[in-house]
Amino acid sequence: MLLAKLKAAAVAASVALAALTAAEASAADKIKVASVYTVPIEQQWVSRIHIALDAAAKRGDIDYEWSESVSNADYERVMREYAEKGVDMVVGEAFAVEQAARRVARDYPETAFLMGSSFKPQAPNFSVFDNYIQEPAYLTGMIAGGMTKSNVIGVVGGFPIPEVNRLMNAFMAGALEVNPDVKFMVSFIGSWFDPPKAKEAAFAMIERKADVLYAERFGVSDAAKERGVLAIGNVIDTQAQYPDTVVASALWHMEPTIDAAIAAVKAKSFKAEDYGHYSNMKPGGASLAPYGTFEDKIPAELKAKVEAKKAAILDGSFTVEVNDAEPKPTM
Structure with missing residues (x-):
């Protein structure tokens, strides 16, 4: 009887350890993502980015935080604050703050930046996207x-x-x-x-x-x-x-763009690329x-x-x- 109890306790401990290990692995697999938006998240364009990132957070792929209605004058400061906090990726729209956003990216080469932009990617870590709908x-x-x-x-x-x-x-x-x-x-x-x-x-x-x-x-x-x-x-x-x-x-569906960028960051293969093609109809964008x-x-x-x-x-x-x-x- 005692032996059976000891075996049961050992099995229970093994299951608990396995669950804890899986949870730790899942947490370790998460990346930290921050978004900086110049308008409220209800605005149609940024709402698509927010929805895609929120979905990734809910399925456990990322930890996600954001700042909305950030003025152009404050945009660089907010980007830097997130980079200093050690987030793995910063997402946002750089249309009115191109120089500032690219300057921040140069100062934090280990951080991935995925920014809505009319211009080209900037090596090594500044990727761009757009709503090619x-x-x-x-x-x-x-x-x-x-x-x-x-x-x-x-x-x-x-x-x-x-x-x-x-x-x-x-x-x-x-x-x-x-x-x-x-x-x-x-x-x-x-x-x-x-x-x-x-x-x-x-x-x-x-x-x-x-x-x-x-x-x-x-x-x-x-x-x-x-x-x-x-x-x-x-x-x-x-x-x-x-x-x-x-x-x-x-x-516009931002999920293909966001999911591809998250996968690249997790694989440590993120580099300066144009993600615009993910917004076409064929890939579901x-x-x-x-x-x-x-x-x-x-x-x-x-x-x-x-x-x-x-x-x-x-x-x-x-x-x-x-x-x-x-x-x-x-x-």
């Missing part, structure tokens, strides 16, 4: 071109920088494919997060007969809803908030949102054209042009 943007343009009745489409963006320009240009090209008669109004509000200003720009376009609006920024869909016209979403799907307004959206409430409102013939184009993009027989030039109005 021009493919679904083209598809949403096709839908817009087929749904407009006035043949006037309004396009409202933040700043005329490459990552915005390429989406607008792809959207406009898609609209022209199905409707060569369509005309465009283009406006930039000079901000990444100013819904009232975007709303006013959209109102001005509606006054000039635009009946479909490309909502690159928050606020545009609110104007469309108030005036009873259609909107095309960007980066996230807001149809649930605008069920009678947002007819289609080009979605972008998609066309489900039609949802507009499933039966979009003509079947138009949906068939969109599906055919999507298939051509995925099999490589059609390539959406990456045009980073500032889009121009045609009316």
Whole structure:
């Protein structure tokens, strides 16, 4: 009897030790990631990064912390604080703070930096990414071109920088494919997060007969809803908030980008690379949102054209042009 108890105790201790060892190994396998955002995490662009990193944290791959609404003047200081704390990777958007972000990366060569940027990687540790979602943007343009009745489409963006320009240009090209008669109004509000200003720009376009609006920024869909016209979403799907307004959206999924970077850091193989290709449709970095409430409102013939184009993009027989030039109005 005593021998059996001793054997049982030994087995229990062995199981507990194994569990403890596994837990320690799992903890050791985690990396520390910090993000620095210049806007609130609710803003559509950074929300995609935050969601992907939060998912990695929840499955136990990383320890994750972040700072939001960091001013450009404070960005370098916050980056340095995280690097000094010994995080393994810093993620953020360097568009307005390129020099500062790259300076920090040079000072901490052992830290991985994965930054949204319009420019090239910087050896040895500064990798870049971008929302190369021009493919679904083209598809949403096709839908817009087929749904407009006035043949006037309004396009409202933040700043005329490459990552915005390429989406607008792809959207406009898609609209022209199905409707060569369509005309465009283009406006930039000079901000990444100013819904009232975007709303006013959209109102001005509606006054000039635009009946479909490309909502690159928050606020545009609110104007469309108030005036009873259609909107095309960007980066996230807001149809649930605008069920009678947002007819289609080009979605960005940061998971492939984030997961690839985490794997590289864990393997100690992280280097200066361009992660932009992970945002294409084929690797799962972008998609066309489900039609949802507009499933039966979009003509079947138009949906068939969109599906055919999507298939051509995925099999490589059609390539959406990456045009980073500032889009121009045609009316």
